[in-house]
Amino acid sequence: xxxxxxxxxxxxxxxxxxxxxxxxxxxxxxxxxxxxxxxxxxxxxxxxxxxxxxxxxxxxxxxxxxxxxxxxxxxxxxxxxxxxxxx
Amino acid sequence: xxxxxxxxxxxxxxxxxxxxxxxxxxxxxxxxxxxxxxxxxxxxxxxxxxxxxxxxxxxxxxxxxxxxxxxxxxxxxxxxxxxxxxxxxxxxxxxxxxxxxxxxxxxxxxxxxxxxxxxxxxxxxxxxxxxxxxxxxxxxxxxxxxxxxxxxxxxxxxxxxxxxxxxxxxxxxxxxxxxxxxxxxxxxxxxxxxxxxxxxxxxxxxxxxxxxxxxxxxxxxxxxxxxxxx
Numbered sequence: 001x002x003x004x005x006x007x008x009x010x011x012x013x014x015x016x017x018x019x020x021x022x023x024x025x026x027x028x029x030x031x032x033x034x035x036x037x038x039x040x041x042x043x044x045x046x047x048x049x050x051x052x053x054x055x056x057x058x059x060x061x062x063x064x065x066x067x068x069x070x071x072x073x074x075x076x077x078x079x080x081x082x083x084x085x086x087x
Numbered sequence: 088x089x090x091x092x093x094x095x096x097x098x099x100x101x102x103x104x105x106x107x108x109x110x111x112x113x114x115x116x117x118x119x120x121x122x123x124x125x126x127x128x129x130x131x132x133x134x135x136x137x138x139x140x141x142x143x144x145x146x147x148x149x150x151x152x153x154x155x156x157x158x159x160x161x162x163x164x165x166x167x168x169x170x171x172x173x174x175x176x177x178x179x180x181x182x183x184x185x186x187x188x189x190x191x192x193x194x195x196x197x198x199x200x201x202x203x204x205x206x207x208x209x210x211x212x213x214x215x216x217x218x219x220x221x222x223x224x225x226x227x228x229x230x231x232x233x234x235x236x237x238x239x240x241x242x243x244x245x246x247x248x249x250x251x252x253x254x255x256x257x258x259x260x261x262x263x264x265x266x267x268x269x270x271x272x273x274x275x276x277x278x279x280x281x282x283x284x285x286x287x288x289x290x291x292x293x294x295x296x297x298x299x300x301x302x303x304x305x306x307x308x309x310x311x312x313x314x315x316x317x
Binding site for chain 1: 145152180181186187190191193195236237269
């Protein structure tokens with residue numbers, strides 16, 4: 001078993017009102033970043049997990065996302081990075 | 088008749104629920120500890136308001152895995168009546184007992200005020216002592232109460248009469264529907280398809296005494312008694 005560090009991005013599903021994202025987008029506009037089209041604010045989760053290989057670490061993290069880390073009704077997730085971690 | 092009130096770490100309306108059942112309603116109530124697997128032969132289970140497990144991850148997301156919830160879920164699946172107020176509603180959605188989710192209020196602010204609810208369906212286990220269309224004054228106190236579901240779910244809920252309570256009459260009565268939290272279709276409370284599970288963001292257990300502003304919430308408790316003892 002090797003220890004892996006798996007980073008996950010969880011974001012509000014497109015089309016679902018994201019008042020935080022909208023407020024921050026408005027603030028960016030008022031700072032002069034007029035090119036900003038949209039902002040989505042979500043959650044960044046780092047899971048340290050022991051697995052036989054990187055693919056297995058990603059697989060189990062995916063299951064964690066489906067069952068707990070994200071809400072399938074309102075959020076999307078993506079596995080951003082899988083890297084070896086010193087135990 | 089016996090009500091079981093679940094106490095999670097971070098529950099803070101369990102005493103209010105106890106007061107409503109014992110002092111206002113005159114029925115029996117017991118607290119059910121989150122680590123226990125014993126529902127103590129209760130007729131109705133109440134998931135109270137509060138901030139179970141500190142609202143970590145998402146409101147209600149962790150409470151759903153607590154030991155007692157496995158028994159509450161099994162009880163509900165057998166047709167046992169379960170009612171969730173505020174955080175209890177959030178836990179029910181996370182546990183899959185009710186469809187949809189409760190997101191951060193559209194205003195991004197915690198709202199704490201007395202609102203008006205309209206009884207949209209008075210033929211449920213929980214609302215049979217109200218008139219259809221009755222307006223209730225009941226407090227809300229939450230930061231994550233924006234009811235959200237996909238269009239098919241909303242269509243099903245509306246079509247089956249499962250939207251039990253809706254927020255109405257906002258500031259200056261500008262609109263008939265009014266969401267203090269941005270809820271889709273101003274939904275304040277829903278029941279499951281079998282009709283034995285009710286989740287609502289408002290706090291009827293805090294509206295059981297005219298001296299404290301309103302006793303409009305008592306009807307929910309009386310409705311349950313009427314059905315259980317029928």
